[in-house]
Amino acid sequence: MPAVHLERATLRGIELEYEVRGAGEPVVLIHAGVCADWFRPMMDEPALAGRYRLVRYHRAGYAGSGRVAGPLDVAGNAAHCLALLRHLGIERAHVVGHSSGANMGLQLALDAPDMVQSLALLETALLAVPSGPYAGQAIERYRAGDRAAAVDTFMRGVCGDGYRETLERALPGAFGGAVADADTFFGQELPALREWPFGPEEASRLRAPALVVLGGDSHKVTPRFEQRHALLLAWLPDAEPFTLPGAIHLLHLQNPGGMAGALVAFFERHPLPKAQGSTAGRA
Numbered sequence: 001m002p003a004v005h006l007e008r009a010t011l012r013g014i015e016l017e018y019e020v021r022g023a024g025e026p027v028v029l030i031h032a033g034v035c036a037d038w039f040r041p042m043m044d045e046p047a048l049a050g051r052y053r054l055v056r057y058h059r060a061g062y063a064g065s066g067r068v069a070g071p072l073d074v075a076g077n078a079a080h081c082l083a084l085l086r087h088l089g090i091e092r093a094h095v096v097g098h099s100s101g102a103n104m105g106l107q108l109a110l111d112a113p114d115m116v117q118s119l120a121l122l123e124t125a126l127l128a129v130p131s132g133p134y135a136g137q138a139i140e141r142y143r144a145g146d147r148a149a150a151v152d153t154f155m156r157g158v159c160g161d162g163y164r165e166t167l168e169r170a171l172p173g174a175f176g177g178a179v180a181d182a183d184t185f186f187g188q189e190l191p192a193l194r195e196w197p198f199g200p201e202e203a204s205r206l207r208a209p210a211l212v213v214l215g216g217d218s219h220k221v222t223p224r225f226e227q228r229h230a231l232l233l234a235w236l237p238d239a240e241p242f243t244l245p246g247a248i249h250l251l252h253l254q255n256p257g258g259m260a261g262a263l264v265a266f267f268e269r270h271p272l273p274k275a276q277g278s279t280a281g282r283a
Helices: 040-044 074-087 100-111 133-143 147-159 163-170 174-180 182-195 200-204 224-235 256-269 274-282
Strands: 007-011 014-021 025-030 052-057 093-098 116-122 210-215 239-244
Touching: 007 074, 014 074, 025 074, 025 100, 025 256, 040 052, 040 256, 052 074, 074 100, 074 182, 093 100, 093 256, 100 116, 100 182, 100 200, 116 256, 133 147, 133 182, 147 163, 147 174, 147 182, 163 174, 174 182, 200 224, 210 224, 210 256, 224 239, 239 256
Parallel strands: 025 052, 025 093, 093 116, 116 210, 210 239
Antiparallel strands: 007 014, 014 052
8 A cells, every 4th residue: 555645733732643635525534443544445435535525634642643641532532633624624524433433423523513514423332332341351461461462352352353354455554553552542542432421312412414334244243333323323313324235343444435435425415505515625
């Protein structure tokens, strides 16, 4: 995979690295935990890159972005995303979040509703349905100092035993990067997800339309994503389901064209107001 030049900006005291590509209505991609570059392949999908202004970034503590000392909660991550959008002159955007990134997208929609035109929630890490025993086992390995085993245990739990081949094919070197960022994921992100207060009352306050995405094969790995999917559809006032064929939690790494097509169709059903859409790509 060719090298990508990333811009850098210091926002809320943290330096974030980011990439912007294309023109049109803005779309911000909030990556999941473990791997910083989950959304990098989507930047090359013609259906998206040819029609939208795509923004992806490395969250605090991932890859070359700055690290936060001490706890970093979901609201803090959402605030970093908001600061980046404002830095780029974006007044309103479609927000796409994967796993824990979807939690941060939901929090952004709660904290800055005028900023969020739509939400695409790709297998949200909704811990109202608790994680399986793999999470505790991974944390034990992390605390014992075996970061690689911790990452591997967690990824097998959410993505199945064959995850690494798919991950490395789409994102060469991703596993090594995940091991390097293990302190962020295990030390900050997992505790923050467990403490995140989101339930039916919070969901009822959201007005942005939401595309709630489920991998078509995720049930072969764990029933939890189906259960979380059902809860979000029941809780959110304006939600529609989408099942991505042939995918587990790796989703857009397995079926990027299918995911890009579904996102474009969703964005077209919920376009930005013309005055904002006409200026959003020129910041």
